[in-house]
Amino acid sequence: MSSAGRRRYGLATRLLFAQVVVLLASLLTAGLVALLLGPSLFHGHVLQVRPVWDPEELLHIERGFREASFVALSAGLLISLGCAIAVTWWMTRGMQRTLDALTTAAAEVSRGHLSARVSSAGGGAELDTLAGAFNLMAGQLESTEATRRRLLSDLAHELRTPISTIQLYCEGLSDGVLQWDEGTERVLTEHTGRLARLAGDIDDVSRAEEGRLELDLVPVAVGHLLASAVESHQDAFARAGVRLRDERGSADDVLVHVDVHRVRQVLDNLLRNALRHTPPEGTVVVSARRAGEEVHVTVTDSGDGIPADQLDHVFERFYRGDTARDRDHGGSGIGLTISRAIADAHGGSLTASSAGPGQGSSFTLRLPSPARQRPPRGEGTGRT
Template identity: 30%
Template sequence: MKTGITYRLFLAILLAASLAVVSMVLIMQWSLSRGFLRYINTVEKSSASRLAAKLEDGYARDLSWDFVSRDPSRWRQVVIASLPEEGHPPPEDAPHASPPRPPTGEDGPPPRLLPPHLAHNFAQRLFLLDAGRKILVGQVAVPADSEATPLRHNGRTVGFLGLLPRTNLSEGHQQRFLKEQRLAFALVAGIVVALSAGLSLILAKRLVRPLRELALATHQLAAGSYSVRVPVSSRDEVGQLAADFNSLALTLEKNEKARRNWVADISHELRTPVAILQGEIEALLDGIRQPTPDAVHSLHVEVLRLGRLVDDLYQLSLSDLGALTYRKTDLDLAGLLAESLATFHPAFEAKGISLSGELPRQGPTTAFGDEERLRQLFANLLSNSLNYTDHGGEAAVGLGCREGYATIDFQDSSPGVPDRDMGRLFERLYRVEESRSRAAGGAGLGLAICRNIVEAHGGTIEAQHSPRGGLWIRVTIPLAEGHQ
């Protein structure tokens, strides 16, 4: 069975939370055991300090340690009396011993009873040494590096009192206390894990929900539904992914629409000359028209127009694929532009349009580019001005170089281009006037080819209104390095 990402994320979060809780509980239990043991040792050290004071008072009274070294019951009484606010009845091995009294000989209130096992365990770890560190009282082997509190009389050390620290908790009430704390920790850990499980499931579903929406939208997009969109509900990585998906879907939708328009426009452009050729040929076959030179010339014109359209489509497809061959060398833009102007002068004069060129006589005009493609660029732009400028108008071409770039301006007179069409001039098969005769203009591929040629040279091309009343095409191409 395949586990979904929701439950895998849920298990991952739950596992991380459980490990954190278990680790915390173990560390707290370890810290509690050590801290509780340290606390008990600290309390016992306080008792040992009080015992040291009582022993010093007893030594000052007898001037010897005989009162504890020869009388074990007296040692026990002093030890019990040093415990805070608690006492102990006489031990079982001394049934006739008198009740414990303060070592100072003063009467005091009867002490509270201390459980025997506490005093017994405390006394077993006490040891008393004389000034020469010989054992006077003690039931344990004294380590050589053990700490001992000096006992003084009149500024002179007369003995040492030591207490071996606990290494474990052996009393039942202490173990019960730790057990209760461990159970409390375990209960808290169980509650935290249960809450973590619920929160993890909610969080996993919340995190995976936008991914599910993205997955569903991706399936729809792969099936061809380019209008699908996903909501962007956050600004994190998932939100950025959703925004990128919407951008991708929008781009694919635009590309699909452009492709359909492209196919429809090509079909329309091809259908018209083919229909004309078919009609004229059928008229010749049916004898409606005679195969005169005028009829053959009309067929030849349509074939040439069809050939130009097919060639433009081929050039544009090669340009889009990057398959056009560019043989770039250092070339003189001014000279190349002058040759193109000279080639088109007769055609402009025949239509009654004045063509002028403003080219720099000196200065850097060398660019790194393909001569044939730049000739094609200039020819397309000059042909565009020739075809769409009214009789008696004017066209001007200017070349300027500044800041490492060459700027070439093509301007003509009316008719102009409406603002709504200015941004679409470089689209394929786009003409400003859909009803314009194809005899006056081309198929709307020339400017699209120009844009690809300019971009292949690392430049830019843009259209704007001309002060002369027509169209202004500005081409910017970087100059060759070393000639800037």
Template identity: 35%
Template sequence: MLMVSFGQLADLLPEPVLLVSTEGLVVAANQRARKELGGVGEGQSLFELCSDAREHVEGLLKRSARVRQPTLGTLTLEDGRRYRVEGAVVRPASEGASAIVLLRLVHEQAALAAFVELNRTLEHLRREISAQRRATQALDRQREWLRVTLVSIGDAVTATDVEGRVVFMNPVAEQLTGWTEGEATGMPVAEVFHAIHETTREPIENPTVRVLREGIVMGLANHTVLVNRGGGETPIDDSAAPIRDAGGDVIGAVLVFRAIAERRALERLAEQRLADLVLADRRKNEFLAMLGHELRNPMAAILTATTVLHAPDEDPEAAAYAARVVERQVRHMARLVDDLLDVARISQGKIVLRAEVVDVSLVLQRSVETSRRLIETGRHELHLSIAEGLPPVKGDATRLEQVFCNLLNNAAKYTPPGGHIWLSARVDRDEVAVSVRDDGVGIPPELLPNVFDVFVQGDQSLHRSRGGLGVGLALVKRLVELHGGSCSCASAGTGEGAEFVVRLPALRGEGAAAGARDREPAALGERLRVAVVDDNHDAATLLAVSLRRWGHDVVVAHDGLEALELVRRTRPDVAVLDIGLPGIDGFELARRLRREPALDGCTLIAASGYGQEVDRQRASDAGFDHHLLKPVEPAALMKLLAKVTPSGRAEPLESGGNDDAGTCE
């Protein structure tokens, strides 16, 4: 009778199910097991079916024989197929009889169909109770098998009768709802399973109510949240289905659901990242348009200036003005490139601060002088309020000047002509607080949280651009943070002006006293023999003119091999070498020159368009003493030459001239 009942019930299950004695002999197998496991039948040894070690299989059977709750394990068939097995005891061991355990080879999505089919079988058995008293025991056993099956499922399962009252809950359902099966049995399912919409917070119709009403299978609404007995919330999904009897009548409903908090979090993260990518793409496109605009403006001015310079009968004053235009626009383009490189360096952690004790008042003074032309062009009134006795800070004076220069330029660009700009500095507890405030166009509230992001500008339209690439404030924030400080922005809205506040840790005590010294301006140094090597004839000629104005003797070459012979013959004190040369490049030229004993005292300076740390290291490895970034700043080159003595090499500086020099946007 036991085996007949097992066959009647187990053949309805979609997964392989075996009854096995603790000695490993198959007592019974359902139809799915016989099909999948190669015709397994009564009396066959489980050890022969599996490729697992005998100890592994015996361990699974022993664990399953001790508990009625499912215990987990694995079995691997001889053909390599691997199953996750859930086992529980069906008949405990007794005198003269081994225990019999139920082994279920779990298939996903099988629980719902198994539950519906098993309830149909149970309903059929109920109808025959009056005529088959002996079926009572079999029915009880089948109920237990059903419970073991549902308990082993990882999803929450709740079943109701035709009136919508709870008749069953598995442990997962108890955990998620906060109700025990005993407490919930007989209660309306709507009181036990309470769901709301995640966004609107409105109650959602219990799916079992509609299933019982319409007899359909339905899924839960998207963004459903289960509110448990204690008020806790859990995102869930899945479906509900009717339970029908043999005649097709609905006799109840089953609700299967699962917690999806982790999946929902991943979905929200994916949505946020998609939104971030869309925003980044839009900003990239706006930036490229702005970059084209910013580069075309100086190129147009340079082209016009060259026309003036080429005119044979042009007066000297016009030619001088055209030359100044070219210089100013080239410097502007160089600043654009430097800002982009600075953002990349900071993002990659490649900015190295030249830490020293810095006089903030002196840095602010230099910043004002640098930005004064832009302020005066806008006819702005600058108000200064620098507290006396400001303590020094530890940092890079050049980079801090870049910070304040950018803030002043930003205020000047976004303040209408005739406006006001306030620069103040004070001590605030252990910090030096520097404020740059204006009464300009202000910042819209929606832009304020992103004002320090790269490529963000308050006005993106090309015809109203105030210049720059939208990286100035991003540089400010990153440079201030590298100094251990903070930067904030405030604005009452459009037309209400804006205020930027930089806070830097103040130095006190011995640290401040040790750095209290004035910096002497670099001297021009002695008359030197200088070799300039660059395949760009214009660049080489103009650099030679500047060097001669500084009182140096200059020779020029335009390719690597020519330069090698020239330097061997003239034995200069300094050689300024371009890297990208025809014949042999600047690196190879430097290596060959370093092998010449007669040139041991020659100082080699690389002039390169690449300023990353790897580029500077490569130059050093080739034998260069210093590394300057193109276009070469005259002040940086003059500083290097001032430390060179004729027929002797200068002591290397801490960094190569203007390769990391700060610029203002």
């Protein structure tokens, strides 16, 4: 059958056709056997019973045998045909329903209705597996699409403030309502800087979420990593009147294979967050310790704290807690998303804990020791 023909005839027709072919072949064989062998066998048996027969009587008996054979074969054909139709209907009913549902759902998905799903319609284990795989695919498409939409709306939301501020200042300057002075320059620089930072952060987030973060792994002592991070934040902490304590402890000399720039990015974000959320006179402690096969770096502050129901959300893109909603002082809410992705890319993790509002918070970066770390893919360049 040509492929066009296969397309024209449905599953039920083709299955019935196949059964009829088998049926006719069996009938033909049975008919030929009954026609060629049956009469002589029957004749032999009749003569064994009584060697001499009246020819009329013999003819009558043999006609009876032929008619009985014909009726048996015809009845067999009709019953088999009925069975073939019933079996085909029974088998294809469930399959057809599942296939129709799959076709409709696929068409829905192609039109952008990603919530379309297929329910099991008794088409057999294989079709149920296919329907399950389809539902999984549709579910993943739906969640990717939801993430994309949320990212776009978050992004638009984030861009609106700096863009409208810059726009207002530009209009003010061109109308002569505003003068170019130090204040104007500061505001414009701050908001253009914010846009530039946002662009960089978005790039990092999408790389991290697609697993495209490139790591340049080098061996470095934990103490060295922490010392340089703490040192670069000392001034900001001193200005804000917050104590910054460095308690490196047992992990000081431990070597880790990390991308120094990326891990610094994590530490900088943790320290900036701690400073932003700790009032003057508060304390932020940076500590590191060996924990089995891992090194744990913890930044603990005595500041705002995080309510239990928000602990997991702080790692979501663009999430900002109530105390950080003021955009002029808070960040874009991407720092922890990127930080966690960086920790994951190193084969480690980043987690948060807090006893609740006003009780301070603690962020722990876990880095595997060199023996447990995944080897860099491109040996020689050290890039993964």
